[in-house]
Amino acid sequence: MIIISRLRFVALALLILVGVPSSGRAQGPCADQTLPAVSTGREPFTKLAVLTLSGCLGGPQDNAAVNTDVRAILRTTPIDPAPFKRKVTTALARVSTHLADAVQAQPQPAAALEDAARQVGLAAVLLDSGVSPAVPAAWTLDAGRVPALSTPLQPDLDAACATGASAACRSQFELTKELLRVSGVTKSILDYYVRPIIKQHQAATAIRYAQWDEYFGTARSQYPWELFLNGALMKDSRPEEDGVRLGFRDVPKSQVILLHPYVAFEYAEDEPEGNRFAGVVLVDAIGYNRWSWKPDGSMGFALGASAILVMGDHANMDDVGWGAMLHVNHKWSVGMTFLGDTKTIVVSGDVAQLWTSVSAARKKKAMTGQ
Amino acid sequence: MAKHVIFLVHGMGEFADGWSKDVQEQIAAAYSTYAIAKTLPFKDFFRFEEITYNRHFDKLRKQWRDDSAAVGALLKKNGLEASAVNKLASAGGAAGAEDQFLSTHVLDVVLYRFVPMVAEAARNEVAKRILDTLVAAPALDQPRWSIVAHSLGTSVAHDALHALFTQGVKGKSLVGKTKADLIMMIANVSRLLEEPNVDVYKSVVRPSAAPAEGICRYYVNARHDWDPIPRPKAFKPLDDWPDVVTRREDRYQLVQINAFQHKNIHGLEHYLSNPKVHVALFRRLIPIDGAIPKEEADGASAKFEASTPFGQFEALQQAIKKFQIAEESTWSQVIAAYQGFFETLKAF
Numbered sequence: 007m008i009i010i011s012r013l014r015f016v017a018l019a020l021l022i023l024v025g026v027p028s029s030g031r032a033q034g035p036c037a038d039q040t041l042p043a044v045s046t047g048r049e050p051f052t053k054l055a056v057l058t059l060s061g062c063l064g065g066p067q068d069n070a071a072v073n074t075d076v077r078a079i080l081r082t083t084p085i086d087p088a089p090f091k092r093k094v095t096t097a098l099a100r101v102s103t104h105l106a107d108a109v110q111a112q113p114q115p116a117a118a119l120e121d122a123a124r125q126v127g128l129a130a131v132l133l134d135s136g137v138s139p140a141v142p143a144a145w146t147l148d149a150g151r152v153p154a155l156s157t158p159l160q161p162d163l164d165a166a167c168a169t170g171a172s173a174a175c176r177s178q179f180e181l182t183k184e185l186l187r188v189s190g191v192t193k194s195i196l197d198y199y200v201r202p203i204i205k206q207h208q209a210a211t212a213i214r215y216a217q218w219d220e221y222f223g224t225a226r227s228q229y230p231w232e233l234f235l236n237g238a239l240m241k242d243s244r245p246e247e248d249g250v251r252l253g254f255r256d257v258p259k260s261q262v263i264l265l266h267p268y269v270a271f272e273y274a275e276d277e278p279e280g281n282r283f284a285g286v287v288l289v290d291a292i293g294y295n296r297w298s299w300k301p302d303g304s305m306g307f308a309l310g311a312s313a314i315l316v317m318g319d320h321a322n323m324d325d326v327g328w329g330a331m332l333h334v335n336h337k338w339s340v341g342m343t344f345l346g347d348t349k350t351i352v353v354s355g356d357v358a359q360l361w362t363s364v365s366a367a368r369k370k371k372a373m374t375g376q
Numbered sequence: 377m378a379k380h381v382i383f384l385v386h387g388m389g390e391f392a393d394g395w396s397k398d399v400q401e402q403i404a405a406a407y408s409t410y411a412i413a414k415t416l417p418f419k420d421f422f423r424f425e426e427i428t429y430n431r432h433f434d435k436l437r438k439q440w441r442d443d444s445a446a447v448g449a450l451l452k453k454n455g456l457e458a459s460a461v462n463k464l465a466s467a468g469g470a471a472g473a474e475d476q477f478l479s480t481h482v483l484d485v486v487l488y489r490f491v492p493m494v495a496e497a498a499r500n501e502v503a504k505r506i507l508d509t510l511v512a513a514p515a516l517d518q519p520r521w522s523i524v525a526h527s528l529g530t531s532v533a534h535d536a537l538h539a540l541f542t543q544g545v546k547g548k549s550l551v552g553k554t555k556a557d558l559i560m561m562i563a564n565v566s567r568l569l570e571e572p573n574v575d576v577y578k579s580v581v582r583p584s585a586a587p588a589e590g591i592c593r594y595y596v597n598a599r600h601d602w603d604p605i606p607r608p609k610a611f612k613p614l615d616d617w618p619d620v621v622t623r624r625e626d627r628y629q630l631v632q633i634n635a636f637q638h639k640n641i642h643g644l645e646h647y648l649s650n651p652k653v654h655v656a657l658f659r660r661l662i663p664i665d666g667a668i669p670k671e672e673a674d675g676a677s678a679k680f681e682a683s684t685p686f687g688q689f690e691a692l693q694q695a696i697k698k699f700q701i702a703e704e705s706t707w708s709q710v711i712a713a714y715q716g717f718f719e720t721l722k723a724f
Contacts, residue, residue: 061377136552143555144587150665153587197518200553208507218497229468237491251573253543267447267465319454
């Protein structure tokens with residue numbers, strides 16, 4: 007109670023500072039919040055559920071003072087360096103004040119409102135605990151009930167209105183409306199409270215997402231057998247609890263290259279003039295490529311090497327030879343091959359383009375003959 | 377007020393952006409046939425977010441086709457097309473072939489199950505989409521959200537949600553911070569494709585009566601008796617899964633159907649056309665007890681069943697009988713059954 011009194015004082019002080027928009031008349035889907043004329047069975051609760059889902063009870067369309075006050079509190083610009091939790095507890099205190107006033111206004115003891123007040127107070131105390139009622143789901147309408155409240159909302163209202171719009175039905179309708187409003191406001195406060203955690207997860211996921219994009223888009227391409235091999239070699243970085251792995255795997259920082267055929271360029275001094283620079287097929291017999299990750303999920307420097315087999319149509323040399331190749335940042339590759347007694351230099355398409363300024367048309371012709 | 381977001385996750389095969397347009401229309405149209413639609417119109421209270429997780433599958437297939445074609449062309453030019461290297465490149469190209477059942481449907485499943493890099497990338501697609509949607513909504517008005525996943529998508533969705541909700545970021549997990557209203561698994565293969573150390577019955581992807589536990593309020597598992605895809609290692613939790621209280625509140629529901637409306641009984645649209653399936657969906661999306669009363673649901677089912685006479689697809693039933701493989705089938709049996717089933721459907 008002492009905590010709630012103090013919070014109530016802070017809430018009022020904050021409201022005076024920021025000013026509170028006055029409650030206006032509800033518009034649109036929120037305009038009619040009265041008991042339906044023909045009220046039997048589920049109709050009254052359905053109407054309240056529709057109002058809740060439309061944001062008219064504790065949502066953005068709700069002009070009730072408790073709702074607008076809470077939204078004003080949570081939207082204030084922080085002055086204090088650590089105001090976040092205080093804003094949330096202040097907002098919850100405002101809901102408690104509202105419920106206390108509602109209890110006072112009842113001619114009879116109002117157990118349902120007192121229970122709601124207790125749960126809101128408990129939510130303020132249990133913030134950070136991750137247990138009900140300090141989680142948004144506890145205040146979300148679910149099959150006609152709000153889990154944090156011990157009052158079964160729909161069953162009670164359906165029963166009270168089973169025989170039509172009696173005084174008991176009307177009274178239960180108003181009580182249920184009030185409880186749904188308070189639940190909606192409390193859910194909004196708790197949604198606001200957990201928001202930074204969701205944003206942190208989003209940021210972490212965005213980094214992993216970018217890393218996988220780089221893995222499949224920037225790292226050296228992999229044929230199916232390389233994918234299976236690298237998959238088998240991939241370490242499972244996830245922690246384990248009770249035999250169950252938790253979270254996402256880290257994105258790899260390396261890859262093994264195996265039997266990977268591709269098209270490259272070869273410079274052979276021993277070949278006739280005009281035929282010295284030509285397209286060849288290279289096979290990375292076995293290799294290894296490694297890189298680092300930058301904090302934003304993009305790739306840092308990458309370096310790799312592989313043992314290669316070269317296959318080309320040569321006039322003065324063997325058609326097939328062996329060699330080694332160095333890969334820098336995945337696509338810049340330079341290597342040396344031995345075709346019998348002759349050495350050649352092989353380069354990836356990107357290096358070829360840079361090195362000799364080969365036109366795209368000539369490059370294509372060299373590769374495909376077209 | 378933020379509308380309830382329904383994430384749609386596709387199954388195996390090739391799916392481009394916009395794949396769910398027909399599914400969205402089908403769900404909205406089915407919804408409009410129930411009385412609740414008058415007071416709670418679909419377009420005013422729900423919206424869809426389509427998740428396409430197979431970007432990398434398709435990219436790999438294209439890469440294999442292109443690389444293989446370039447190598448093949450140059451070897452041919454050089455008169456070396458008979459070499460072992462050409463065979464190697466051709467093998468890569470075959471894996472990336474277009475419109476081949478093996479290189480799309482089956483390869484997707486195999487890549488997802490046995491290549492963790494492909495699986496993790498797909499899971500991150502799902503996780504990112506969910507978190508981006510939640511963060512895009514106003515801080516004070518977080519939307520309700522649900523997932524409807526189909527076939528391979530059930531495994532991707534399960535694994536993505538398990539990883540997302542058990543990932544610690546600065547020491548904090550998402551359990552209790554946000555909770556799905558419904559996880560609906562249609563032709564569920566999450567157990568078949570589970571990793572050895574992420575048992576689907578032990579994962580956090582479970583409904584819970586307790587607000588701070590579980591990651592969804594309801595879990596609906598829909599299975600067609602004649603659909604062979606979810607048969608091996610079927611998702612069939614015991615009666616105390618996830619716990620007795622949650623089960624008593626019917627928060628886990630098995631929807632078993634057997635009517636044939638058209639030949640592709642594995643299709644998402646085929647499942648959703650059955651009132652037993654879509655009523656289970658709508659009832660869990662609407663937070664009102666009895667939103668679709670039993671009499672109305674029974675009436676819709678009776679009408680549907682009258683339009684799907686049992687004998688209409690008798691020949692198909694006979695033809696696909698042999699693909700109804702056992703619970704503990706080997707991977708080669710699973711792949712053969714899947715391939716046989718889809719080829720039979722194509723031929724029918």
